[in-house]
Amino acid sequence: MNELDNNMRLTSQRQVILEELKKVKSHPTANEVYDMVRKRLPRIGLGTVYRNLDLLAEKGIINKLEVGGEQKRFDGDTSPHYHIRCVKCNQVEDIFIERAKGLEKSAASSCKYKILDHHVQFSGICCKCLPET
Amino acid sequence: MNELDNNMRLTSQRQVILEELKKVKSHPTANEVYDMVRKRLPRIGLGTVYRNLDLLAEKGIINKLEVGGEQKRFDGDTSPHYHIRCVKCNQVEDIFIERAKGLEKSAASSCKYKILDHHVQFSGICCKCLPET
């Protein structure tokens, strides 16, 4: 879905990466995508995975998440939603609540930026980690 | 302001790092803090800067920001507020609007996490970069 799809080839690597990412809801890191994809394409290189994830994200076909932690994560679901991260195990899950449009209005009146977007990240403890507290 | 201040020494390095950070509102990276501090303590090591920034953040005396981009940023202002980042020049500024407490309530009912916190990051184009568009 985009403007510059001019000469972007549909290689099997690209295809498999996209398929695997759309298949899960775990917001994997590049390395985790690499592991998933390698089961089907054992000779794929990590560099290729990075290149394709970045490219797909640029096109808006997937989302690159900046949710803190050391590694970037990728999300095959591009519908608007927020995220929550478990501070214990670092797992990231979706939060499907209505986007708070009022936030951008408030922000606009408090600064001189042209506001383009916003994202909310919650942090908490997931149900797996709660008992261990 | 904390629980484990037992044997934390007040070294000049620590002191200067904190002073310099409190002095600015630019949310500097570790390297930028290093540059600021080096003017007063030319022999300080980058490792020391990292160690102290992390330590001060753990104590809650400063804030470590996870606002995307490659490097972590640090904020001497610990009062609750949000942030906006310019997608052109990567500058980060404060957004002082009321914290949207309703968000955490909505999120709580949509997932099984124990929610601890939330943060809103806006992205946009700052007034310096707007003309260049």
Added chain:
DNA sequence: CTCAGTGCAAACGATTTGCAGGGCC
């Protein structure tokens, strides 16, 4: 004196990149 803290340099982990060869269009 003691031990937390330091400077320095080497180690590390995530990501990027240069290059030569390979395969989609």
Added chain:
DNA sequence: GGCCCTGCAAATCGTTTGCACTGAG
């Protein structure tokens, strides 16, 4: 057949860490 894309390995960048020494308490 051109050139986008790949695999591979080396390079880069931010950050962390091991170690012997220093200085705050």
